[in-house]
Amino acid sequence: MAKKILITDPTLRDGNHAVRHQLSRDAFIAYCKAAEAARVPIVEVGHGNGLGASSMLVGECSLTDEDILKISREHLHESRMSIHVIPGFCTIKRDLTRAVELGVDVFRIGTHCTEADISDRHINFVRQAGKEAWGILMMSHMATPAVLLEEAKKMESYGAEAIVIMDSAGAYLPDDVTERIGTLADGLAIPVGFHGHNNLGMAVINSVAAVNAGATIIDGSIRGFGAGAGNTQLEVLVAVFERLGFETGIDLYKILDAADIAEKTFNPVAPSISPLSIVSGLAGVFSGFAKPVARAAADYGVDARDIFFGLGKRNAVAGQESLIIEVARDLAEKKAAAAKG
Amino acid sequence: MAKKILITDPTLRDGNHAVRHQLSRDAFIAYCKAAEAARVPIVEVGHGNGLGASSMLVGECSLTDEDILKISREHLHESRMSIHVIPGFCTIKRDLTRAVELGVDVFRIGTHCTEADISDRHINFVRQAGKEAWGILMMSHMATPAVLLEEAKKMESYGAEAIVIMDSAGAYLPDDVTERIGTLADGLAIPVGFHGHNNLGMAVINSVAAVNAGATIIDGSIRGFGAGAGNTQLEVLVAVFERLGFETGIDLYKILDAADIAEKTFNPVAPSISPLSIVSGLAGVFSGFAKPVARAAADYGVDARDIFFGLGKRNAVAGQESLIIEVARDLAEKKAAAAKG
Structure with missing residues (x-):
């Protein structure tokens, strides 16, 4: 029997990073329709950093969360709607309560890979509201498999119904994924998923490695639409999974059509792997x-x-922009010292 | 000890496909210098279909073969210069003789994967001239591993000093590569190589699979510059090989610089994986x-x-454009019959 994979499509959320959160109403409508037509099971929408994140600091969305959820809900019928939730950006009282009212189906609650404990109340709230809550561990390459499992177990104990690890820096090679997903799949009672980035050209094969190691949830974004080198390219993923005999339920031709629609509507140039990526x-x-x-x-x-x-040597994580200056100053000092001989 | 990999860089040859063979003199100069600076061991230049291929039918080059070889030779010192040679396009008397005079170091003589026997005289001539001759098997996914080995052995018997298989349609997944390269590496006494295309997002990992199965020659093109979905992206390949402890001798920062130079000089938009790819x-x-x-x-x-x-079901190969009409007509007839009920 074919192995069933649940695809989550963050095109309209992670892709927002690629356009400084300026995805338009038309883009949301066009892509929700296209994804629905292709039978994409879960479509994630919102600001790149998720619900409640629109701000001067991380970038202001051209649409409010309320607008995005309403527009998307209107055009998603069979496809479920999900959002990305980072405690700190997203409050329970203001944001989550409203998201429940607006009909979000799946709440993907994310923390840095070693800070699962800040997801406790959010996960709890979502479960109490009768909705689906997943735990997302970001920058997951920064934790050992054992630590990831510990953190994932915390989320599971709070009520998370799935765990997805994100390769936020696109740092994994397939063996890294196999090791981490294998550890999680063995140690957890809930489904495990993988969210890839393509910095080293590995997003698709890393997703294959994840499935082979026990993952049953994979994220993919149309045309790879996402920050920097982009996410796992959804239509390639669907093709490769079909070839390997994994069942996604997504219609190949219709997801290829969705890529054409995305190209014409909001993503004229697909992400590529730049030297800095x-x-x-x-x-x-x-x-x-x-x-x-x-x-x-x-x-x-x-x-x-x-x-x-x-920055890599100092394990820098998002929010530590001040480290950049520190590292640059150190390098400049070393350079000056070397020039003096 | 680190495993040594010989990188061949077909940017200025396969990349010519992406611009209908219109790469300019400036592009050849800029990229030869950049590749040389990065210590790329072999730089392949020419019309997309190789020496002598410029024609109305397959596309006319903006530069003559003679120009390309002279310009490139002038700017390649440590890096060796190679050309792609397809018997049929490239004649011995006119083209190969002159290429030897103009200082080509490596002659990569390619045939369809089941037609190695037409490479006999070309390989012979190159060896007699005291130059290096490799055998290239194109569209290699269309032959079983056993047939590929047979064909490769023919080339070896003609004097080929290496065999490279091309994934011309970008059809391979890593296990396919492992099987074919493994068979060749076991069965041949000469080095084996792999040339990837990125249609299924597998070019880099297929190259890794090739090395793990015994290949010691890998082709990579800057920014993936090449026809359709592009070739294996060279700078990603170098980074991943460095991470895996394979030694290419290529300077990482300088090959990243070469990508920036290519972007500015002749490749503003990197290839991406289109639905049709x-x-x-x-x-x-x-x-x-x-x-x-x-x-x-x-x-x-x-x-x-x-x-x-x-076309795939009928095993269509380049040159069989008439099959396209045949298939289209069949489909139209079936469609009409279905409409009638």
Whole structure:
């Protein structure tokens, strides 16, 4: 019997990163219709950083959360609607309560891979409201398989009904995925999933590795639409899974049509793997750092790539932008010392 | 000890397909310099279909073979220069003789995967001239591992000093590569190589699979520059090989610089995986058919993707464009019959 895989499609959420959260009403409508036609089981929508994240600091959405959820709900019937929820950005009282009212089906509650405990109340709230709650572990390459399992178990104990690990920096090779997903699939009673990024050209094969190691949930984004080097390209994923005999329930021709619609409507140029994306993947550093790193490189006269590797050595995570200056200053000092001989 | 991999870079040859063979003198100069600086061991140059192929039929080059070889030779010092040679396009008397005089180091002599015997005289000539001759088996997914080995052995017996199999349709998944390269590496006394295309997002991991199965030569093209979904992206390959402890001798930062130079000079938009590329990979059909297939689809009112799958079933190879019409007509007839009930 064919192995069944549940595909979650974050095109209208992770893809928002690629356009500074400016996806238009027309884009939401066009893509929800296309995904629904292709029988994509779950469509994730919202600001790149999820519900309640629109702000001066991380970027303001052109649409409110309320608008996005209403527009998407109107065009998703068979497909379930999911949102990304980061405690800290997303409050329970203001945001989650309203999201429940607006008909969100699946709440994907994400934390840094070693901070699962801040997801406790959010997961609880969603379950109490009778909705589906998943736990998402971001930047998962920064934790060992054993630590990931511990963190995932916390989320499971709070009521999470699935765990998805994200390769936020696109740092994994297939063996890394096999090891981590294998550990989670063995140690958890709930389904396990994988969300890839393509910095090292591995997003699709990493997803295959995840399934072979026991994952049953895979994220894929049309045309790879997403930040930096992009996410796992959904239509390629569907083709490869079909070839391997994994059943996604998604119609191949219709998902190829969805790619054409995305190209015409909101994604004229597909993401590609830039030199800095590669460095970001190798260093295991969030590619969202690219812009401040480039600025610091110019200010201090050092190589942006050295800054990335320096950040990787210091295990920098999102929010630690101040580390960029610190690393750049160190590199500039070393360079000056070397020049003096 | 680190495993040593010999990288051949067909950017200035396979990439020519992506720009209808219009790569300019400036592009050749800029990229030869960049590749040389990055210590790329072998740089392949020329018309997309190789020496002597420029013609009305397959596309006219903006530069003559003579120009290309002279310009490239002038800017390649440590890096060796290679050319792609298809007997039929490339004659011994006119083309190969002159290529030897102009200082080509490596002659990569390619045939369809089941027609190695037409490479006999070309390989012989190159060896007699004291130059290096490799045998290239194109569209290699169309032969079983055993047949590929037979064909490769013929080339070896003619004097080929290496065998490279090409995944011309981007049809392989890693296990396919493992099986074929493993068979060749076991059965041949000469080095074995792999040339990937990215139709199913597998080019980099297929190259890794090739090395793990015994290949020591891998082709990679900057920014994946090549026909359709593109070739194996060279700078990603170098990064991943470095991470895996395979030694390419290529400088990572300098090859990343080369990608920036390519972007600015001749490749503003990197190749991406289009819906038709995916179908081409799944069907195992040369993606160069895309345009005539689109035309036939319009003429006969049928789906281009159905034509591709139809061509795949008939094992269509380049040059058999007439099959496209045949398949399109069949599909149209079936459609008409179905409409009648």
